Amino acid sequence: MSKYVFGVDVGGTTVKLGYFDMEGDLKDKWEIPTRTENKGESIIPDIAGSILVKMKQEGIAKKDIAGVGLGVPGPVTDDGTVLMAANLGWNMYNPNKELGELLGVPVKTGNDANVAALGEMWKGGGQGHANMVAVTLGTGVGGGIILNGQIICGSNGAGGEIGHIHLNDEETESCGCGNTGCLEQYASATGIVRLAKKKLADSSKESVLRNEEVTAKSVWDAVKAGDELAKEIAEMYGKYLGKGLANVASVVNPEIFVIGGGVSKAGEVVIDYMKPYFDKYAFPGAKNAKFALATLGNDAGIYGSAKLVIG
Amino acid sequence: MSKYVFGVDVGGTTVKLGYFDMEGDLKDKWEIPTRTENKGESIIPDIAGSILVKMKQEGIAKKDIAGVGLGVPGPVTDDGTVLMAANLGWNMYNPNKELGELLGVPVKTGNDANVAALGEMWKGGGQGHANMVAVTLGTGVGGGIILNGQIICGSNGAGGEIGHIHLNDEETESCGCGNTGCLEQYASATGIVRLAKKKLADSSKESVLRNEEVTAKSVWDAVKAGDELAKEIAEMYGKYLGKGLANVASVVNPEIFVIGGGVSKAGEVVIDYMKPYFDKYAFPGAKNAKFALATLGNDAGIYGSAKLVIG
Numbered sequence: 130m131s132k133y134v135f136g137v138d139v140g141g142t143t144v145k146l147g148y149f150d151m152e153g154d155l156k157d158k159w160e161i162p163t164r165t166e167n168k169g170e171s172i173i174p175d176i177a178g179s180i181l182v183k184m185k186q187e188g189i190a191k192k193d194i195a196g197v198g199l200g201v202p203g204p205v206t207d208d209g210t211v212l213m214a215a216n217l218g219w220n221m222y223n224p225n226k227e228l229g230e231l232l233g234v235p236v237k238t239g240n241d242a243n244v245a246a247l248g249e250m251w252k253g254g255g256q257g258h259a260n261m262v263a264v265t266l267g268t269g270v271g272g273g274i275i276l277n278g279q280i281i282c283g284s285n286g287a288g289g290e291i292g293h294i295h296l297n298d299e300e301t302e303s304c305g306c307g308n309t310g311c312l313e314q315y316a317s318a319t320g321i322v323r324l325a326k327k328k329l330a331d332s333s334k335e336s337v338l339r340n341e342e343v344t345a346k347s348v349w350d351a352v353k354a355g356d357e358l359a360k361e362i363a364e365m366y367g368k369y370l371g372k373g374l375a376n377v378a379s380v381v382n383p384e385i386f387v388i389g390g391g392v393s394k395a396g397e398v399v400i401d402y403m404k405p406y407f408d409k410y411a412f413p414g415a416k417n418a419k420f421a422l423a424t425l426g427n428d429a430g431i432y433g434s435a436k437l438v439i440g
Numbered sequence: 441m442s443k444y445v446f447g448v449d450v451g452g453t454t455v456k457l458g459y460f461d462m463e464g465d466l467k468d469k470w471e472i473p474t475r476t477e478n479k480g481e482s483i484i485p486d487i488a489g490s491i492l493v494k495m496k497q498e499g500i501a502k503k504d505i506a507g508v509g510l511g512v513p514g515p516v517t518d519d520g521t522v523l524m525a526a527n528l529g530w531n532m533y534n535p536n537k538e539l540g541e542l543l544g545v546p547v548k549t550g551n552d553a554n555v556a557a558l559g560e561m562w563k564g565g566g567q568g569h570a571n572m573v574a575v576t577l578g579t580g581v582g583g584g585i586i587l588n589g590q591i592i593c594g595s596n597g598a599g600g601e602i603g604h605i606h607l608n609d610e611e612t613e614s615c616g617c618g619n620t621g622c623l624e625q626y627a628s629a630t631g632i633v634r635l636a637k638k639k640l641a642d643s644s645k646e647s648v649l650r651n652e653e654v655t656a657k658s659v660w661d662a663v664k665a666g667d668e669l670a671k672e673i674a675e676m677y678g679k680y681l682g683k684g685l686a687n688v689a690s691v692v693n694p695e696i697f698v699i700g701g702g703v704s705k706a707g708e709v710v711i712d713y714m715k716p717y718f719d720k721y722a723f724p725g726a727k728n729a730k731f732a733l734a735t736l737g738n739d740a741g742i743y744g745s746a747k748l749v750i751g
Contacts, residue, residue, distance in 0.1 A: 285725060286693070289693075290723045379604045383594070410619065411619075412598055
């Protein structure tokens with residue numbers, strides 16, 4: 130009978146590791162640097178070494194370990210094949226075999242955003258829901274879709290790329306993905322700054338935002354302080370996000386959306402500005418979705434990759 | 441060892457029935473009227489009776505039957521609960537138990553559009569693909585999403601309602617769902633007629649469509665005949681449909697879209713006008729989806745409900 134499971138969140142700069150008991154209580158977490166040189170060939174051996182050291186320190190035997198889960202920044206198919214992970218230097222590569230051989234335990238790999246979604250479902254804002262969509266409002270807009278408790282990878286690992294729902298035919302600037310008018314161009318941290326700068330240029334209204342650096346945080350702080358122009362920006366933001374999530378709801382009809390990422394640190398106010406537009410645009414049968422904030426922060430990935438192993 | 445499986449497609453006017461061997465070869469199909477009076481209380485007994493008669497005629501014993509699948513026009517949850525089926529007179533009702541008791545075999549129920557999608561995956565345009573989206577361009581626009589071979593019902597049976605993806609903020613007319621600007625308002629049979637009438641009113645260009653009744657068929661016939669105004673209408677149609685399906689692809693990343701319903705009888709030309717816009721608006725990692733026409737026509741429902749039983 131296994132006692133522990135390891136969760137690993139592989140980022141471009143650091144690898145976060147943690148281990149849990151089988152109920153999902155985090156026993157310990159730590160980080161190691163991500164060594165991306167030579168096509169990232171050291172990353173998996175480094176992870177194996179770090180886990181072996183921890184096992185020795187804690188007196189954990191191999192037979193006590195259910196397995197190791199990995200979250201990786203790139204498209205990953207159902208069988209754990211990473212199609213590409215540019216930030217790690219990896220081309221197509223399935224880490225399950227190599228890490229499994231180094232440690233002698235089962236390994237499962239998933240996309241980092243999807244795995245974080247699974248973590249939020251297990252122990253975070255989505256607890257108790259088997260059908261959820263995690264939305265990460267960060268530098269970009271990421272998504273993770275869980276249906277019947279299972280991650281939706283899509284046919285080539287692009288399932289849940291909700292940041293690239295097309296919303297605006299009139300957009301002239303390009304999204305990072307190469308398209309124009311994607312949700313991410315408005316709802317990310319850089320998106321709200323773009324919306325704010327446009328609004329500040331188009332309007333002559335006074336605003337505290339004219340006297341300080343415009344960031345996602347400064348915009349939401351101004352909204353909370355009652356700044357009228359900031360509220361107009363939040364209204365635009367809410368409309369794009371609400372429309373995007375409404376379209377997601379009409380496709381997969383989740384019970385709950387769990388909102389995380391840097392922009393969501395502003396709190397419930399983000400949901401408050403989005404919700405009226407979600408209600409307006411979602412298919413009636415899908416309108417009753419709940420909304421919650423993510424609660425695991427940067428630990429969502431280690432929770433979710435551990436859950437990937439537990440199943 | 442079971443030899444046969446029955447598939448039943450319950451419509452508001454007729455119930456289509458068929459039976460198949462376990463490889464999915466259709467052995468026979470027939471129809472009975474749908475008696476919707478008294479809240480549709482006769483529908484399930486009528487289906488049971490019709491199946492029992494067929495079994496007697498063909499000398500099929502109960503032990504030879506793997507089960508009966510039902511496709512029903514309304515939202516259906518994973519356990520077969522029909523939340524509502526207005527066209528049948530049903531409120532919340534799970535037919536699995538009643539029909540199972542009448543026949544003494546297992547019964548499984550799904551939403552008709554989802555079940556038809558499963559049929560197309562099994563023996564129609566989507567054969568060989570476990571991740572597909574079926575798109576029905578009929579009076580409305582329906583959808584059925586199959587991921588890893590399983591129907592995506594959503595949390596309350598509204599999964600796959602892709603006809604109600606919001607595409608146009610400027611729309612003033614209401615969709616049947618109560619929202620405005622839904623894909624269905626442009627890409628359905630009535631949608632293309634609306635687009636055509638608007639184009640005919642806005643343009644002074646000559647067109648064969650000025651001399652005949654405008655229907656989905658007459659528009660596509662005119663396109664095929666090289667009518668310039670009809671081609672402009674097809675371009676508008678293709679833009680709406682391509683944009684809608686691109687958003688579906690960014691959410692669930694299917695291997696293939698299978699296009700059916702009355703409008704699709706025009707053939708590959710519908711795909712030809714849609715595809716450039718799909719390519720423009722879909723997330724790059726989801727762009728490589730294939731497109732095919734549905735091939736089972738009105739039989740998709742009986743195939744799919746049979747497949748629901750076989751699993």
